[in-house]
Amino acid sequence: MTVTDKPDKHVSWRGRAESAEADRTSAELDDEQSIKELRSQSRKLLGSMMRPHKKAIAFLCGILVVQNFTSMATPLLVMFGIDNAIPAISERGDYSILIAIAITFAVVSIVKYICVRLYIAQSAKVSAAMLFALRNRVFKKFQRLSVSFHERFTSGRVTARQSSDMEAIREMTENGVDDLVLAGLNVVTITIVMLVIDARLAAVSLLTFPLMLLLGRWFSKVSALAYRRARETVALLIVYFVESMGGVRAVQAYRREERDRELFAGLNTDNKFAQAKGHQQNAFMSGGMRGIGHLATVVVLLFGGWQVMQGNTEVGVLAAFLLYMKRFFDPLNELVQFYNTLQSATSALEKISGVLDERVEVAEPEEPRSIERPQGELRFDNVRFQYREDHVVLPGLDLRIPGGQTMALVGATGAGKTTIAKLVSRFYDPKAGTVRLDGVDLRELSEHDLRANIVMITQENFLFNGTIAENIELGKPGASHERIMEAAKVVGAHEFIESLPEGYDTHVRKRGGRLSAGQRQLVVFARAFLADPRVLILDEATSSLDIPSERLVQRALRTILADRTAIIIAHRLSTVEIADRVLVLEHGRIIEDGHPNDLIDHGGEYATLHRQWEDSLV
């Protein structure tokens, strides 16, 4: 029954990932041990979700107990009315019993009203609060996890954990928990009542109990696998959906629709079968429970009938027993339906606890150090880095960038330029050696000081849903409109922003779809300048700009970088020209280092590049 053994048939189009665990958190391995661990982790998670609401949950249980009593009271009152009130009236004309019953009924109705109302309202508050806390916890965890984690986990899966998995948990907390508790109470009460009435008959009728337990165990075992698989198939579906909708322009431009539909249909079908599997197993459980209920009736009827014939018990007792059996099994049958929701939620909890337990590769320091007004001196000491075991990017880099210096990195693709930028902005930590800002190891620097002092602009130009002003403001939350406009003016973005229908309040639409790549880049520049960091890293940050914009940005850079440390990565040497120092990299090693003019005179690699570039301008 191990679903996970099945070869992944999508491997052909999805391609091979560099690590087999690319899609998962490290907790989600398939071996028996990890599954057990995950299960206990998810239980702990559930416990930690409930702990802050201990009192409220106890209160809710109290309400349910009272509600259970009111439900039990109704048949009793009916019995009492028929047996006592009617004779009292017809024999003595005494209405007092009837009046008492009427009053009790009124009270029961009111108590029931209050119980149900209180229960729904309170339980909704508790479950909403629990989910709210969990959502925030998961969101913050994802924010803390390293960029490399996000790169392999993909945004679709991050979204899946925060949408469909949360949805599954919400389903559980909103529906049926009361049924579960009530059914439990019911089973206990009826078992006690039956034992009191006739212990022997009770023992026989409870013979079916082990069968029920066996069935329940079978179901929870097989369905755990099925539901776990279903959570994964739905995540794959979401990943595909999110990606192909995000890139819908490319899909349409390349008439990819049909192929996309095919692949999506494949995932859709997988998900359908995976989802259905758990539910189908539930159908077996449901049929089985009903069968066991009927079996119990048959056993009690046969044994009880025989006992009655032997004179060991009364017919009335047998009748009562049979009625109780029905009331015993009916709620259980209803509960089987809830089991679906429960298993789904359990699997979702497992997935989420996997995320929460994932080790943060680039962790915040436990005892963060802070720096006041740093000089901006950067220092690499024997820094070694590789993304993959067999492929060293930086074998051992030693580098010192004095505060205020503008340094350009030049070299072929794969030389390690971007890696240096990512190490400085602490997207990654070095595998060996240290990177220091003003003598403080970046790993010890507080997150706030690190981000306030080092800002990187990449070619990605990500804009968030919102207006242009809001996107610039991200550089310094709370900045005034004047400051925002000033930043835009400095980088030369003001002109095009003003020409938009609503100026700075123009909504950029999803991922900035309203703007061209060059415009997005200017907005991102304005954002970084507003942030006003000590160290600024530009990783191919000007590639989408046209010449007039680049001219403006370059003029701005000259003033902006004057008193800052800067690392510039650019294939266009026009941007490199403003640097005080050029570093030519090859396979992670520095092969040339010096002032651009000196390097040109020197006649090395840089001189060659520079000549090629000059040729391209003609």
Added chain:
Amino acid sequence: MGSERLKTPELSETDTPPPRRSALSNLWRIKKYLYPYRFRLAFLWAMVLLNIISGLAIPPLVGEAIDGPIAEGDLRRLGFFVAIIAVLGASDAILNLIRRYMQTSMAMSIEADMRGALYQHLQVLHTGFHDRWQTGQLLARVTSDLGMIRRFFAGGLVFAITSVGMTVIILGQLLFIEWRLALIVAASAVPLFLIGRKFFQGYLPAARSEQDQSGEVSSAAEESALGIRAIKALGRGPLMAARFEKEAAELRERGINKSLIASRSWSGYDAIATAAIGAVLVFGSVMVAEGRMSVGDLTAFVMLQLALLWPIEASGWVMAHGNEAMTAADRVYEVFDTEPAIKDRPGARAIDRSEIRGELVFENVTFAYEDDSREILQGVDLRVKPGETIAIAGKTGSGKSTLVSLPSRLNDPTGGRILLDGTDIRDLRLANLRSVVTTAFEEATLFSMSVRENLALGRPDADERDLEEAVRVAQAEFVYDLPYGLDTRIGEQGLSLSGGQRQRLALARAVVVKPAVLVLDDPLSALDVHTEELVERALEQVLQDTTALVVVHRPSTVALADRVALLHEGRIACVGKHSELMETSPEYVDVLSAESEEVVA
């Protein structure tokens, strides 16, 4: 700020819920998806019916057994009864199993069918739609809304019909026993109905607003995952968390609000049903005492009424499910009802790639975005001869990217027309057109799939040689050095690759298609000078017999083109050779002069 983020226009419109009637009618429209399953559905309902009967048949038999053989002490006849009950019980269990199994499989299939259809519809919706809708909102429709509809059809609906049937049968029996008491029961239906109506009025919009907000939360989650690098680079994690918390808090409030509405009605349901039993008991007792009714009848009456309690109590839950399904159907049909703005005109013609000469003519083309009265393109006239390569130059925001989105109809012009070999492109079949005109965007959209799949995006049947050729042209040989070569999965958006690598892949992808008209939006911007030169040399051969429109930002790329067109203030200001324009057009010089790139020490 503004951490209050703007909602997409559609969403704010739909914040006011549609009238109730349309809610039901949208749910009703789902019948289209039930149709293929009609025979299985009929069979299923027969099973449900049989299952009810098998369940109902057992209790009377048990009663008979007690009154008959057990009372008489006839062990053999008891054995006979028990055997019948056992057989009935077994068939009841098996029927139940089959019914649940079928119900579940069918509901899942219907959900999957609807999801497939929704996906297909979303694919053909124009980019303007996708720009405005957050992916999280679409995702919520494709997952949780369809799930709600499925749960209603698989659970709530069967339940509702069963309990309505039970209620009718029991009411009939009650009327038969004692009509006056039955009137009391019937009278209790009035407040139930009133509460129910109020419930509908309150719950429907509440459910809608909760589901909408749930989409906002998904959007926030998705956006911050996609933008994780930007967030980390600025250290805005806490800010994003605070924003997310705001959305999540809103969702919590809306969820609680919805449940409070439920709590007000469901509690009434329970209480009224219980009170009705009390009333019947009191009046019935008086009637019995006065000799107008037998004790047995009263007992039977109240017992039956007790059996009614459960369907009434459950109806609140069923109604909630129904409401949520209606809301979900509304939200789903909101997407289905959005007509694709760009689609085949009636009588659109199919074209054959081999017949295309590749003449592309813009005639007085204007374009404005839907929500913007100002025209970005104000009358573009341009003629690209077959096989010719024209470079488009212009300042940021001059409309270059808009212009190049038109030939493959990713946008349609608001005025004027575009002709391919003399035919308005809107008269050509869309799928056809896009196989003839291929566009590569400034930002390379890569998918987390194998390199091969990414390269063959526009031509799934491309063989190894085609791919190799395209890779060579785009100087993207680095793909062979990836751990598994073309089978390596590149990460989301190819972010593990450098900008230059991504751009080369995107270029290779466009070249693989071998279109008659190639549209390239600044295709070499992220390449270093050396690579750019190599790509240009290889690309020249490809462009020799391909009509091409290339947006350029730098003079080096202009070398690819036969002529350059300068886009200025929404019009083509001038067309000519690079050297001519450098002499005659000051605007052109401003845009493309290398002077600015000169060394200023």
